[in-house]
Amino acid sequence: MSLIDSIYEHDKNERWNAVFQMLHLDTRVRVEGKTQKIAKLPQNRSCNRYRDVLPYDDTRVKLTTPEKDYINANYIEVPEIDQRYILTQGPLPSTCGDFWQMIWENNTSAIIMLNRIVEKNTLL
Secondary structure (H helix, E strand, O other): OOHHHHHHHHHHOOOHHHHHHHHHHHHHHHHOOOOOOOOOOHHHHOOOOOOOOOOOOOOEEEOOOOOOOEEEEEEEEEHHHOEEEEEEOOOOHHHHHHHHHHHHHOOOOOOOOOOOOEEOOEEO
16 A cells, blocks of 8 residues: 555545554653753744754754854754754744854755645745
């Protein structure tokens, strides 16, 4: 069965809830004990698009600017294919420069955006 067939099958049989619950439990086990102290610092709060989606301290992307190294982004390692990715939120108007600095500093070769184009009734 192809990936697209599998997706249609899950959709048709309304089995996504079970898949999401399994992913949720797996994620909770993997992040147990991780901290998000840097993201919660007063000077970094305004850099987070969402208050409940924060990077973990041990895997966060650090900018090279000494006075401000924070961006809401995490490195994700995929050892099976020897690759590392960056997961981040879409930049805010005030963090757009930080976003492009992160892209430059990490020599990023591709950017993939997965989001809705309307947020809080506003076209992004």
